[in-house]
Amino acid sequence: MSYTQDAFEVVSKRNAGEQEFLQAVKEVLDSLEPVVEKHPEYQEARILERITEPERQIMFRVPWQNDKGEVQINRGFRFEFNSALGPYKGGLRFHPSVNQSILKFLGFEQIFKNSLTTLPMGGGKGGSDFDPKGKSDTEVMRFCQSFMTELQRHIGANTDVPAGDIGVGGREIGYMFGQYKRLRNEFVGVLTGKALNWGGSLIRPEATGYGSVYFAEQMLKTRGETFEGKTCTISGSGNVAQYTIEKITELGGTCVSLSDSGGTIHDADGIDAEKLAWVMDLKNVRRGRIKEYADNFKATYLEGQRPWGIACDCAFPSATQNEIDGDDAKALLENGCYVVSEGANMPSSPEAVDLFVDKKILYGPGKAANAGGVATSGLEMSQNSMMMSWTREEVDSKLQGIMTSIHDAAAAAADEYGQPGNYVMGANIAGFVKVADSMLDQGLV
Numbered sequence: 001m002s003y004t005q006d007a008f009e010v011v012s013k014r015n016a017g018e019q020e021f022l023q024a025v026k027e028v029l030d031s032l033e034p035v036v037e038k039h040p041e042y043q044e045a046r047i048l049e050r051i052t053e054p055e056r057q058i059m060f061r062v063p064w065q066n067d068k069g070e071v072q073i074n075r076g077f078r079f080e081f082n083s084a085l086g087p088y089k090g091g092l093r094f095h096p097s098v099n100q101s102i103l104k105f106l107g108f109e110q111i112f113k114n115s116l117t118t119l120p121m122g123g124g125k126g127g128s129d130f131d132p133k134g135k136s137d138t139e140v141m142r143f144c145q146s147f148m149t150e151l152q153r154h155i156g157a158n159t160d161v162p163a164g165d166i167g168v169g170g171r172e173i174g175y176m177f178g179q180y181k182r183l184r185n186e187f188v189g190v191l192t193g194k195a196l197n198w199g200g201s202l203i204r205p206e207a208t209g210y211g212s213v214y215f216a217e218q219m220l221k222t223r224g225e226t227f228e229g230k231t232c233t234i235s236g237s238g239n240v241a242q243y244t245i246e247k248i249t250e251l252g253g254t255c256v257s258l259s260d261s262g263g264t265i266h267d268a269d270g271i272d273a274e275k276l277a278w279v280m281d282l283k284n285v286r287r288g289r290i291k292e293y294a295d296n297f298k299a300t301y302l303e304g305q306r307p308w309g310i311a312c313d314c315a316f317p318s319a320t321q322n323e324i325d326g327d328d329a330k331a332l333l334e335n336g337c338y339v340v341s342e343g344a345n346m347p348s349s350p351e352a353v354d355l356f357v358d359k360k361i362l363y364g365p366g367k368a369a370n371a372g373g374v375a376t377s378g379l380e381m382s383q384n385s386m387m388m389s390w391t392r393e394e395v396d397s398k399l400q401g402i403m404t405s406i407h408d409a410a411a412a413a414a415d416e417y418g419q420p421g422n423y424v425m426g427a428n429i430a431g432f433v434k435v436a437d438s439m440l441d442q443g444l445v
């Protein structure tokens with residue numbers, strides 16, 4: 001048995017039943033086979049067994065009261081996975097599906113993603129099974145305050161710096177920042193995704209979506225193509241989906257879908273800037289369902305369906321994990337899709353990933369394609385510690401530079417290991433080597 005298979009067995013036994021976590025680990029370890037063969041020092045130091053075990057796992061009770069005065073109990077988590085490159089960094093997810101397996105897969109992927117950004121950030125992830133949908137602002141505030149009352153003792157500007165993810169946007173970051181400041185009596189950059197008035201960075205809200213489009217732009221460039229005239233499908237209708245559409249439209253592409261957990265809208269005429277502004281109000285202010293788009297703009301509503309049956313050149317999964325299964329991937333390929341750039345984390349199932357890689361389409365895996373969000377969080381941290389702020393153009397140009405360098409690093413690693421164009425392998429290897437070498441330098445910790 002090879003070292004990677006051996007290590008995977010250890011991880012499988014220790015984390016039995018954690019399907020998403022094991023899926024993420026298997027993909028990375030499979031990619032690393034040729035690297036650990038070439039570098040026996042990683043096996044001697046048991047790097048694979050160490051990198052798959054979080055440095056610290058925190059789980060806590062979050063009690064709060066709803067507007068009727070009834071007591072509610074949720075579970076809070078923070079997985080501080082790896083600090084070889086810098087303070088733990090990664091989002092908080094509030095969604096009823098949140099559990100240990102989902103947060104561990106996200107925290108594990110975050111290690112390699114953060115490494116790819118070239119910024120000094122370790123990997124972590126956290127969240128709660130709290131569902132912000134249908135809650136009033138005051139209920140969300142009471143929950144966030146209770147959540148931060150416990151989390152604050154574990155995080156800090158030089159220790160662990162959380163950000164947003166599904167269900168955690170500007171509103172939630174604001175409530176949590178306020179509570180941290182009140183309890184610790186310090187105004188520091190302990191969270192990213194803050195509003196502009198109190199330490200946020202320009203372009204942070206846009207960064208994940210823009211970044212995933214910049215990554216796709218780089219992939220297209222390898223074939224001498226641009227977004228001009230391309231039809232694109234997008235899933236989700238939250239933060240990442242919204243800014244993905246904004247950037248694609250700006251670059252000459254046409255976006256024809258959006259979705260939420262209720263279903264998908266298909267607008268063959270394209271979601272232009274005016275329609276997108278309407279969606280932003282629907283989702284960020286009125287907090288409504290995407291079905292209303294179909295009613296308002298006379299588009300088709302595909303109840304309970306995902307967008308992958310719609311013909312397109314490029315697909316941007318921007319909702320959640322495993323939202324493209326093998327059949328969806330087949331449908332995409334049969335309908336002519338040849339670019340997939342993952343705004344979401346691990347949106348493609350292993351069968352879908354294999355199909356995309358086998359067919360040699362331009363496939364940008366999440367840990368590379370959606371790294372623009374955390375990269376710009378890193379830029380927010382830099383601005384906070386220097387007590388200054390960069391202009392929109394400065395941040396956007398740094399983001400573009402980072403996405404290009406992630407693309408090039410992944411492409412170069414894939415070339416080096418004899419799999420040109422395989423961004424999955426390339427991103428896993430390029431992200432891993434830097435962390436593994438840093439772990440070797442820092443001794444047995």
Ligand code: NDP
Pocket residue numbers: 164165166167168169208236237238239240241259260261262318319320321343344345370371373374
């Ligand atoms: P939001 O909460 O803003 O939006 C999430 C969107 O995805 C909503 O439209 C939501 O629909 C939909 N969605 C969530 N869960 C499901 C599900 N189980 N089935 C169907 N639809 C679902 O989150 P973000 O846009 O921030 O995050 C989207 C993805 O991007 C996630 O995978 C996240 O991890 C990833 N990501 C986000 C980053 C960021 O900076 N925000 C950074 C890097 C990656 P509904 O409202 O019905 O639940």
